[in-house]
Amino acid sequence: MGGFPGGVRYPIEGRTSAPVLPFASSLRLPDETPMATRYPLILVDASGYLFRAYHALPKLTNSKGEATGALMGVVSMLRKLIDEHRPDYIGVVFDAPGKTFRDSIYPEYKANRPAMPDELREQILPLQEVIRAMGLPLLVIPDVEADDVIGTLATRAAAQGIPTLVSTGDKDMAQLVGEHVTLVNTMTDTVLDSAGVEEKFGVPPERIVDYLALMGDSVDNIPGVPKCGPKTAAKWIADFGDLDGVIANADKITGKVGENLRAVLDQLPLSRELTTIKRDVALDLEPADLRPAPPDRETLRGWYERLESRRLLATLKDADTDAAQPADAETATGSKPSQDYEVVLTRDAFDAWVAKLESADLFAFDTETTDLDYMRAELVGLSVSVEPGTAAYVPVAHVYPGAPDQLDRLKVLERLKPLLEDPDRRKVGQNLKYDMSILARYAIELRGIAHDTMLESYVLDSTATRHDMDSLAKKYLDHDTVHFEDIAGKGAKQLTFDQIPLEQAGHYAAEDADVTLRLHRALWPRLEAIPSMAALYREIEVPLIPILSRMERHGVRIDPDLLAAQSAELAKRIQEIEIRAYETAGRRFNMGSPKQIGAIFFEELGLPVVAKTPTGAPSTSESVLEQLAADGHALPDLILQHRSLSKLKSTYTDKLRQMVNPDTGRVHTSYHQAVAATGRLSSSDPNLQNIPIRTDEGRRIRRAFVAEPGNRLLAADYSQxxxxxxxxxxxxxxxxxxxxxxxxxxxxxxxxxxxxxxxxxxxxxxxxxxxxxxxxxxxxxxxxxxxxxxxxxxxxxxxxxxxxxxxxxxxxxxxxxxxxxxxxxxxxxxxxxxxxxxxxxxxxxxxxxxxxxxxxxxxxxxxAADIIKRAMIATDHWIQSERPPVRMIMQVHDELVFEITADAVEAAAERIRSAMESAAELAVPLVVDIGVGENWDEAH
Missing domain, CATH: 1.10.150.20 (5' to 3' exonuclease, C-terminal subdomain)
Structure with missing residues (x-):
């Protein structure tokens, strides 16, 4: 009997990126599949499928005599599983040929199993080729069993809060069941959660391994306690807690079964080890890597014709028919969501879109501007989307030669203002803090922020990816967005957005809104599945958006004259250090050149080599310089001083003066919520977090951060x-x-x-x-x-x-x-x-x-990061509701800085202290140190 051609080419396959999912639910509305039964990840015990299909279904062959029954049975089960659950990710896992680590532990493992029938073995490789052609990620990992691969992926997914469905008929898999892991038996359509496992087996999932070890397994040749059946094993575990408890109390169990137990006590730990599914297999992929690719229809057609299956061929015809129909992004049938993008140039078209926004439960919103600097950027256009695949771009200020007439910017904003300021009109955006600041330049206060996809991704997993739209679209939608450089160019010749023709700008801008909405629908169900993280997102991160926007736009006043004087002093000190360094070295050299420094240190002065670079050369790293300076060597100490003062001058005393906004006389930093892995805020342009505090030079820079005349700066710092x-x-x-x-x-x-x-x-x-x-x-x-x-x-x-x-x-x-x-x-x-x-x-x-x-x-x-964010929210609530003469202007590490009129400082200090010290209930009191001054150094 002939076999099919083909074979497993790689241990892990099916990881090819694709523009869309063949059956993705990430584009579906969250309520289309109830959250109680929504499983973004499905892991399939394919070897189990194959055996069950072989034994349960007719032994079919094609006209060439090739066995086909088990293969077609598995394909049918996979299709049914996918149609019912529409997962975002799926892994189809086979046992690899050959022995596993369990054979090393116990050579008699599975010794009683009969050899696999030839007609079944011959269907394995063809089945794997069909699965690949279906676009499904296929995993065949040597040295372990499919159970172990599934256990590892399920455990990783559970750790990420991803609800996971394991499709298997193997009772051993019940040990994986938990808050985020459920079993389904496709043959019987039975589903087992934790309660179901306990009802079926009489023990909870965490005791399944002990239960199996006591009973043993004649099929896998795992020794157990003779005559110990399911009821006895469950009773012992109920009586004594776990396998260790049963072993410890073996002398209390009477009768023949008690004798049997005592006779095998030494082998029970081995039985437990054999029945324990590994959850730490060294896989080089994560659950999110199991995104399917589009099916290869021509390859599938060839296989289905070879199988002589009219039913499977009919599924391809149905798919071809569906593909010919207008795309419907809500059906998620596997075709790419249509990109029905509109550039709105007429009042009628604009009115139609406003009507859509007014009737939408949630809409995505984005702005396009002339600059990344929110303090000087001008609005060029805005985009909206109310359903996946459909979006509009409303240009209002494209000025390139030949640009068509566009709607008036102020009239467009006047029409949208009620919608944008309505707190009951729910909006979603990507980094809405920026859009909020842009709208504020046109006297619009954005309200009703329901979601921000950047923050959804960040809270879901701060380290999984960067949280910009391009990265998120690729990771969560497998969608390659149009990058800004694609339409604007790069470098000095890069165009600003108002110079980009609408043919390119329209698609780019509309895609921003469309992808934002699609990302929200992919991310929010996953975040919502972990209530504590969803609460943190709703109660801390989203409310912080308008607070940070106000802080950024208000900024902090800088004394440029003081900075200029400091720069001059630093320049003088740097020059003095250079002269001393040249004298110590015996010649002039470039103090920024590691090569020249190394030559002087180790060849001319004979300093000891503390460490080496990867190439074997003596290192002149900062840690090496510090050690040499600590040992009393003068030149390394001078170079350290030179580096420190040069950095202060270039990064702060020179640069801060250049960053003062000419309209406000203040510097306006940008706070970043989605950068630091631990939840801390970071800032840039300028980076307020890195201004030195331990040196006199660093503290002097803080003196240039000053209050407006008649005001004071108040610094409130959490103590330890x-x-x-x-x-x-x-x-x-x-x-x-x-x-x-x-x-x-x-x-x-x-x-x-x-x-x-x-x-x-x-x-x-x-x-x-x-x-x-x-x-x-x-x-x-x-x-x-x-x-x-x-x-x-x-x-x-x-x-x-x-x-x-x-x-x-x-x-x-x-x-x-x-x-x-x-x-x-x-x-x-x-x-x-x-x-x-x-x-x-x-x-x-x-x-x-x-x-x-x-x-x-x-x-x-x-x-600590969460606490200070809660403090910011509480303090801002007081400021916004009672309108005291107080502004929150900076957040640095564990410190908040306020600008307050001089006569209100005392009363404000008490309110601020109360808000900060009550931001969390700990077993020890939170203590806040408060200082006041005309500049930041005095206040700190």
């Missing part, structure tokens, strides 16, 4: 917030008591680990304790502590050991967090923000250790 969060999370009694008593935590720590009275602690001892307190929550090792304190590593290790002896709760918290991070592959803040740890299980020890350090620090740093 991450240490307080550590006390809360760890529950360590001594740490809690120290904070509750209002002690100086660093002095208290020094007293604890040195066995001194707090008043006996010296300044140097307090400094060491401070380094330990902050270093440990950032994962600092004894080696790092020794380097920071300038002490021997052994002494540093003794400090660390004493710390954990006095604060055992902290050590327990770190160990718990590390363990939980390995299990879940993410950690959470107190408010439900997740940080996924892609490298927590990495085979490289250093990368794994780095992920573990992140796991320990992220809950504290992320919770």
């Amino acid at each position: 917030i991450e240490l307080r969060i550590m006390a809360h999370l760890s529950g360590d009694e001594r740490l809690l008591a120290a904070f509750a008593s209002g002690l100086d935590i660093h002095r208290a720590t020094a007293a604890e680990i040195l066995g001194l009275a707090p008043e006996a602690v010296t300044g140097e001892q307090r400094r060491s304790a401070k380094a330990i307190n902050f270093g440990l929550i950032y994962g600092m090792s004894a080696f790092g502590l020794a380097k920071q304190l300038g002490i021997e590593r052994g002494a540093a290790q003794e400090y660390v050991d004493r710390y954990f002896q006095r604060y055992p709760g902290v050590k327990d918290f770190m160990e718990r967090t590390r363990t939980q991070a390995h299990e879940d592959r993410y950690v959470e803040t107190l408010f439900g923000r997740r940080l996924y740890l892609a490298e927590i299980g990495h085979s490289n020890q250093s990368r794994r250790a780095a992920a573990e350090r992140t796991a320990i620090n992220a809950p504290m740093q992320g919770t």
